[in-house]
Amino acid sequence: MRFAATMKALLGARFQPPPERSISACCLRRGWGNTLAREVLDHCIGVWSSLTVSLIHAYDPQVLVFGGGVMHRQEAILPKIREHVGRHAWQKRIQLR
Numbered sequence: 783m784r785f786a787a788t789m790k791a792l793l794g795a796r797f798q799p800p801p802e803r804s805i806s807a808c809c810l811r812r813g814w815g816n817t818l819a820r821e822v823l824d825h826c827i828g829v830w831s832s833l834t835v836s837l838i839h840a841y842d843p844q845v846l847v848f849g850g851g852v853m854h855r856q857e858a859i860l861p862k863i864r865e866h867v868g869r870h871a872w873q874k875r876i877q878l879r
Contacts, residue, residue, distance in 0.1 A: 793818065793821065793822075823858075827859055831863045831867065834863055834866070834867055838871045838872070838873055839871070839872060844875075844877065845876065845879060846877070847879050848860070848863075
């Protein structure tokens with residue numbers, strides 16, 4: 783329910799919750815041609831990217847592993863996270879998988 787409330791606040795009347803209220807359902811099943819799905823995914827990638835930089839700065843890991851349903855679209859997600867990490871992280875040699 784929290785996801786739906788957040789997206790409703792961000793997108794207003796354009797937001798129609800998917801049958802399954804999850805990032806996976808919204809972004810993966812609706813497809814890239816859907817403007818709303820793209821906006822939601824771009825927002826999430828921004829959050830995940832910032833979290834990744836925070837984790838790198840806090841724990842100095844050698845590898846970070848991402849998982850879950852959204853990683854079925856890793857070819858679209860990981861390059862954007864890597865780009866953000868490259869611009870903002872102190873340590874540049876981390877592997878994202």
